[in-house]
Amino acid sequence: MPNIKDLATHLNISIGTVSRALNNRADVSKSTRQLVLKAAEELGYVPNQSGRSLRQGTTNSIGLVIVSGAESSGDHDDFFLGLMDGLQIELSRNNLDLVVLPCPAGEDRLMYLKRMVARRIVDGLIISATTQTDERIPFLEKSRMPFVALGRSNSGQNYGWIDLDFDGIAQKSVDRLVGLGHKNIAVAPPDSDINLGQVFLQGYRSALHRHGLMFDPDLVIPAPGSEQGGYAIGNTLLKLEDRPTAIILISELMAHGFYKRLAEDNLVPGKDCAVIGMRDSPNTRFLTPKLTAFSLDLQDLGQELAKTLLSRMPSFQDKYPDIPQGTIWPMDLVPGESDQ
Secondary structure (H helix, E strand, C coil), X not given: CCCHHHHHHHHCCCHHHHHHHHCXXXXXXXXXXXXXXXXXXXXXXXXXXXXXXXXXXXXXXXXEEEECCCCCCCCCHHHHHHHHHHHHHHHHCCCCEEEEEEECCCCCHHHHHHHHHHHCCCCEEEECCCECCCCHHHHHHHHCCXXXXXXXXXXXXXXXXXXXXXXXXXXXXXXXXXXXXXCCEEEECECCCEHHHHHHHHHHHHHHHHCCCCCCHHHECXXXXXXXXXXXHHHHHHHCCCCCCEEEECCHHXXXXXXXXXXXXXXXXXXXXXXXXXXXXCXXXXXCCCCEEEECCHHHHXXXXXXXXXXXXXXXXXXCCCCCCEEEECCEXXXXXXXX
16 A cells, blocks of 8 residues: 555655645645645555554544443444444544444443543543443543533533433323323333433323322332343233333333233233333334334434534534533324324
8 A cells, every 4th residue: 555655756746745735734735735636546545544643642533332231221223323323424524433332241331431541542432321320420521531421410510411301201101191091100210220210210200290190119110121121011010909001111122022921911002001112213113003102313313412522522612612511302202002
């Protein structure tokens, strides 16, 4: 592969002139710049990004930290794929690349993050699966590493975040179910300390109070956000003496297991127990009856996350001057037949 010296020799001009032309410096004429760029294309010259990054003290990369096995705002195959698509669309406009940093299940999240920051393999970070008390946030604030969080936390003082409207999901779900005549409504939050679960439960309790319904802790059935979790929820619900007539699931994958458990007792979602799920997605669209759930444009969410992060990075702040630093991302209910 030709290097910058080969390019200079081919054109019979100095290495410095070639370098300035490639970097679009103002002290190089337009004709010279075009000549250099044309020759670079013909010879197949590709800039040495590692050398350039070393000189500039940057990596031109953004890291997305995914906590394996964690309950997150989308613990499903397609969630992060869609999110990454939106992130890369916005990052590529700024000549930045996305690097996925998977924190293995069982590893200390803070120690993993400290290792990534110490290695300086990225210029900024997006963290996910935030907990109520999340040590990663104050650490990142002190490290001066630009970052944004997918999810809120009680930790930290001044950081950018975007969180799905889990309060709104709970409130809208209860409103719809009460409107359909249900008064005995169960809820299935994640069985972890992830912050979205607490926001979700607060919204559920607030909506019950608005409708004059008593909160019953027996109707709160925590479980992993998986098919197995949904199946376990079904087991618990069917054993309750005063069986609820409706349930709200925080994870879309729960719906698959819950449907299966009902079917084993010849019960039908919507007819024998109203069900509202988390997200209308490819994972749920072939459920029968069709699941009532919430819509989410993952590409738009990813782009907004990228903009929020870039607005906190000195090199891009001028380009993103008016980006909110705390956003609750709305989700619209998509009616199905599972709650009729």
